[in-house]
Amino acid sequence: RMIQEAAMSFSETLLMPNAAEWDEKKHFPKDVIKEAADYGFAGIYVKEDVGGVNLGRKEASLIFEALSTGCVGTSAYISIHNMCAWMIDVYGNEDQRQKYLPSMTTFDLFGSYCLTEPNSGSDAIAMKSTAEDKGDYFLLNGEKAFISGAGDSDVFLVMAKTGEKEISCLIVDGDTEGLKFGKNETKMGWNVQPTRAVIFEDCKIPKENLLGSRGQGFKIAMSGLDGGRVNIASCSLGGAAFCLDTATEYIKTRKQFGKPLANFQYLQFKLAQMATDLEASRLMVRNAADMIDQNSEEKTMYC
Numbered sequence: 383r384m385i386q387e388a389a390m391s392f393s394e395t396l397l398m399p400n401a402a403e404w405d406e407k408k409h410f411p412k413d414v415i416k417e418a419a420d421y422g423f424a425g426i427y428v429k430e431d432v433g434g435v436n437l438g439r440k441e442a443s444l445i446f447e448a449l450s451t452g453c454v455g456t457s458a459y460i461s462i463h464n465m466c467a468w469m470i471d472v473y474g475n476e477d478q479r480q481k482y483l484p485s486m487t488t489f490d491l492f493g494s495y496c497l498t499e500p501n502s503g504s505d506a507i508a509m510k511s512t513a514e515d516k517g518d519y520f521l522l523n524g525e526k527a528f529i530s531g532a533g534d535s536d537v538f539l540v541m542a543k544t545g546e547k548e549i550s551c552l553i554v555d556g557d558t559e560g561l562k563f564g565k566n567e568t569k570m571g572w573n574v575q576p577t578r579a580v581i582f583e584d585c586k587i588p589k590e591n592l593l594g595s596r597g598q599g600f601k602i603a604m605s606g607l608d609g610g611r612v613n614i615a616s617c618s619l620g621g622a623a624f625c626l627d628t629a630t631e632y633i634k635t636r637k638q639f640g641k642p643l644a645n646f647q648y649l650q651f652k653l654a655q656m657a658t659d660l661e662a663s664r665l666m667v668r669n670a671a672d673m674i675d676q677n678s679e680e681k682t683m684y685c
């Protein structure tokens with residue numbers, strides 16, 4: 383409850399009052415996101431030795447739902463950053479953990495997750511980006527599409543082919559030569575976070591930036607996404623909860639046909655159904671989060 387209240391207070395004071403203006407101006411509120419780190423929201427399920435708060439996925443779900451009542455797009459970016467930090471925490475070696483995570487858990491470094499390509503979305507394994515082994519570095523070429531935070535973030539977790547049937551995950555620093563970005567995509571909603579193509583032109587990625595082992599990249603990407611989907615679903619819960627509360631208040635004050643809309647039984651049924659659907663979704667999402675916490679063999683199916 384304390385975690386939920388802290389997230390709710392952050393959401394009500396720093397996100398909610400500004401969300402509409404940020405969306406209209408396509409403003410990515412990095413300063414406010416950085417403040418979220420003071421609450422532990424930059425490394426929610428990252429271990430404590432590198433600055434994380436080491437909570438579970440159910441707590442993370444509660445946090446993202448609460449944050450999203452104020453701004454879904456900002457919270458969704460924070461959730462993607464958390465996914466990236468977790469991937470380094472779990473699959474990174476000690477040097478990688480110590481190099482990136484103390485700065486990621488304070489939001490001094492922003493993370494981005496790079497899997498999707500122009501011609502490989504759901505069919506992620508069909509990616510074309512390549513990371514050719516050149517001895518002491520990988521030569522990375524290709525293009526990723528729809529990358530959240532791109533252009534503003536500092537650390538990119540990039541899935542690329544290191545062989546005909548081998549996908550690996552590389553940590554790419556934001557100042558890498560040959561790293562370029564497309565225009566900020568036009569979207570309906572989620573305008574508070576930039577979405578751009580990320581282009582790699584002969585980027586030299588040091589061998590020590592390989593996350594996990596060669597060929598483990600697809601597994602790393604998918605295990606990140608298990609939790610990533612729970613997080614994004616939690617953000618949707620927060621947005622829906624805010625809409626339901628707003629609609630409930632509105633029909634109490636808006637009068638038509640001589641009485642408040644809330645007096646019409648059709649609308650009472652409609653809101654009751656919305657509340658039921660929201661609670662059912664909440665139970666599904668929390669159950670999926672619990673499956674990850676329990677490391678259930680069936681977790682991916684529930685995510």
Ligand SMILES: Cc1cc2nc3c(=O)[nH]c(=O)nc-3n(C[C@H](O)[C@H](O)[C@H](O)COP(=O)(O)OP(=O)(O)OC[C@H]3O[C@@H](n4cnc5c(N)ncnc54)[C@H](O)[C@@H]3O)c2cc1C
Binds near residue numbers: 504530
């Ligand atoms: C705002 C935004 C932010 C994003 N951020 C990131 C990010 O940070 N990093 C990243 O890597 N990606 C990101 N993505 C990409 C996102 O994950 C992809 O959009 C997603 O994987 C789907 O791929 P696609 O858009 O190419 O759709 P497609 O794969 O082309 O699918 C189109 C439709 O067909 C359906 N479909 C596909 N295959 C099948 C099938 N076999 N059977 C039945 N139906 C099918 C899909 O469900 C979908 O409805 C982002 C996307 C958006 C919109």
